[in-house]
Amino acid sequence: MNARSQPPTAVPGLPADMHRVHVVLADDHALVRAGLRRLLELIDGVSVVGEVGDGRTLLRLLDDVPADVVLLDVEMPGMNGLEVLRRLRRAYPAVPVLMVSMHEEVATVARALRIGARGFLLKTARPEELERAVRAVHRGQRYLSESLSAAEVQAELDRIEAEEGDPLSRLTDRQREVLQLIGEGYGTRAIAERMFVSVKTVETHRAALLQRLGVRDVIGLVKTAIRLGLVRV
DSSP states (O other), rough: SSOOOOOOOSSSOOOOTTTTTEEEOOOOHOOOOHHHHHHHHTTEEEEEEEEEESHHHHHHTTTOOSSSSEESSSSSSSSHHHHHHHHHHHOTTSSSSEESSOOOOHHHHHHHHHHHHHHHTTTSOOOHHHHHHHHHHHOOOOOOOOOOOHHHHHHHHHHIIIIIIEEEEEEHHHHHHHHHHOOOOHHHHHHHHHHHHOOHHHHHHHHHHHHHHHHOSSHHHHHHHHHTTOOOO
């Protein structure tokens, strides 16, 4: 995927009926977005008012497009869905976010809910489950895909709170981005180019990460990024 954000695709002429549920899609796979858009447009009272392929563009789009629900993919390059979610909660705390993912690891689901997701929908879910999920989070209710165990997710939430808290919350936005890119295998110069900063700035962030996360080297940072769900192997 190109490192530079792609321009958002928004629906011109937003619906006049403000009682409709206005949905924005964020997924880096165009075919997935097309499929979700098609399914959502079949739901009575739901309108897709925008779609984007990366997190930065989503944050910009929401400045201009009124969204009632955001469907956000967990795994996106550069700035993954959990980091985007963290920023959404600060910038748009009233907009409910429904995370979507191919993966059903309880730890990822729990972290998303802890950060502030209203629901978590698996991409393997049946099409009719999408409507239930969107309507539930729009009403302010929590929604978990039918195949997920609410008890297991809650137990993981309790474990995170009791045993480790949220290490990522101790990092700045930029530090979390650097950590993800390190975990994805990018070197210092490549990270600098992707983030449009100097090599020196990346080195400074890396040094801060080593100190704050209590690891000794880049290998430790990679392992931490994997453990915290920023990247997958």
